[in-house]
Amino acid sequence: MAFKEKPKIQLEDFTDMIDFEEKDSSTSSDITEIAFSQMQSFPNHKYKLYEGQRLQDMIESIKEYGIISPIILWHNENGDYIILSGHNRKNAGELAGLKKSPAVIKTDLTFEEAKLIVNETNLRQRSFTDLSHSERAYCLSEHYRTMKSQGKRNDILKDYSLNHCVTPPSEERLDPDDSQENATSSLIGTKLRTHEKIADNYALSKNTVARYIRIANLNESLMNLLDEEKIGFYAAYSLSFIEDENAQKIIAELLIRQGDKLDMKKADLMRYYFDKGKLSENMIYEILSGAKNKKAKSTARKPVKIKNTVIKRYFTANESPKEIEETIEKALAMYFEVIHSKNEAPGDDCKTTWT
DNA sequence: AGATCCTCTTAGCTAGCACC
DNA sequence: GGTGCTAGCTAAGAGGATCT
Numbered sequence: 001m002a003f004k005e006k007p008k009i010q011l012e013d014f015t016d017m018i019d020f021e022e023k024d025s026s027t028s029s030d031i032t033e034i035a036f037s038q039m040q041s042f043p044n045h046k047y048k049l050y051e052g053q054r055l056q057d058m059i060e061s062i063k064e065y066g067i068i069s070p071i072i073l074w075h076n077e078n079g080d081y082i083i084l085s086g087h088n089r090k091n092a093g094e095l096a097g098l099k100k101s102p103a104v105i106k107t108d109l110t111f112e113e114a115k116l117i118v119n120e121t122n123l124r125q126r127s128f129t130d131l132s133h134s135e136r137a138y139c140l141s142e143h144y145r146t147m148k149s150q151g152k153r154n155d156i157l158k159d160y161s162l163n164h165c166v167t168p169p170s171e172e173r174l175d176p177d178d179s180q181e182n183a184t185s186s187l188i189g190t191k192l193r194t195h196e197k198i199a200d201n202y203a204l205s206k207n208t209v210a211r212y213i214r215i216a217n218l219n220e221s222l223m224n225l226l227d228e229e230k231i232g233f234y235a236a237y238s239l240s241f242i243e244d245e246n247a248q249k250i251i252a253e254l255l256i257r258q259g260d261k262l263d264m265k266k267a268d269l270m271r272y273y274f275d276k277g278k279l280s281e282n283m284i285y286e287i288l289s290g291a292k293n294k295k296a297k298s299t300a301r302k303p304v305k306i307k308n309t310v311i312k313r314y315f316t317a318n319e320s321p322k323e324i325e326e327t328i329e330k331a332l333a334m335y336f337e338v339i340h341s342k343n344e345a346p347g348d349d350c351k352t353t354w355t
Numbered sequence: 356a357g358a359t360c361c362t363c364t365t366a367g368c369t370a371g372c373a374c375c
Numbered sequence: 376g377g378t379g380c381t382a383g384c385t386a387a388g389a390g391g392a393t394c395t
Contacts, residue, residue: 208390210357234388241358 031070034103036094038081039073042118047135050088058092067093070102072121074114081105084114085121115142133215133233134223140209141216214240221252225262230255235267242274250281254288262288 050058071086083090084106093101109117119142131139211233217240218226226236239262242248251270255262269287273279 214357232388 031102031104033100034071034073034081034105035100036090036098039071039090039103040080040082041087042082042084042114045083045087045118047087047118047138048132049091055088055092055095058088059096062089062092062096062098067098067101070104072117073103073105074109075105075107076109082114084117119143132227133212133236134227137212137216137218137223140212211237216240217243219245219248219252221256222248225252225255231262231267235262238267238271241271242279244274244279247274247279247284250284251288254284258288 049055067089069086069089071089072084073086074082074084076082081103086101086103089101119139215223215226215233215236218236222231222236222239225231226233231239239248239251242251251262266287270279270284273283273287
């Protein structure tokens with residue numbers, strides 16, 4: 001599929017993506033009726049369709065009232081009608097026995113713009129916390145990539161908002177006085193701290209955003225296992241460093257076959273052996289089965305712990321850990337000074353023994 | 356920016372103890 | 376011996392701080 005190149009627009013932050021200011025009058029927005037058979041899913045659509053009660057409710061609603069909110073379609077250069085917003089409505093509509101749906105047809109979009117609309121409309125229908133880990137990873141990595149590459153399209157989102165009677169998540173995003181700010185962003189100094197800006201938008205820490213973006217590197221099978229909680233979030237993060245398609249495939253297959261949950265320890269171990277170039281299929285099997293459960297001994301000294309009963313013997317409850325640490329350090333300095341002076345003392349052969 | 360380290364919280368497990 | 380409570384330990388999950 002060939003996508004047209006459009007001049008790049010710099011994007012400062014998330015508010016830029018959902019600026020409702022009408023800027024592009026070349027895009028048609030009339031509502032028309034399109035047969036479901038003509039509609040195609042967006043390529044690599046990562047958002048899962050409703051299931052269970054939610055789907056049933058949607059089908060019942062469509063049977064009673066029909067599809068009230070038009071599906072947004074992208075009529076691309078190949079003449080295809082690609083769904084930007086409305087995968088669930090199409091699915092439920094078909095199950096309700098309908099053959100067609102009202103639709104808003106969009107033309108003159110780049111693939112990146114289309115993808116941006118898919119992400120944003122999905123986020124407006126469902127809150128971020130409702131999304132599965134894989135959907136969050138996809139959404140954040142796309143958001144990150146878009147902010148890095150820049151570009152936006154506001155008119156479609158305006159249409160979407162009008163057609164769906166959606167209140168934007170934040171007043172700030174719709175503030176008409178803010179239009180200049182929300183429009184194409186300035187060219188200087190706005191690409192810094194991308195993770196932090198994204199983190200602010202989703203109420204996450206920047207580290208969590210970075211972890212989700214890494215997790216987006218996992219293959220589909222591992223993503224599904226993550227969503228099914230067969231892999232912990234942090235275990236998935238460790239696996240994301242295993243940037244080998246075949247290794248990821250083997251891990252997923254073995255996990256599915258064994259039906260076990262992959263914990264952080266095993267995931268860390270796999271990453272460790274991958275980094276050393278020793279993560280063979282056999283090694284993966286051994287790690288998952290528990291036969292291989294320890295990294296090679298580290299040469300780094302392990303931290304020394306002092307039991308609470310010892311601490312209580314020498315320190316009061318008022319003394320902070322820092323004060324205790326300082327006192328222990330001074331005591332050790334005195335101890336080694338005594339040892340040193342005794343060893344140096346002339347004619348003194350006997351060494352002090354400490355028990 | 357990305358990776359790693361460190362710290363805090365929580366849950367699960369175990370040992371020790373008192374009581375019946 | 377069985378039961379219940381408590382304290383202590385460990386590992387995992389989560390997020391902030393720091394390093395490269």
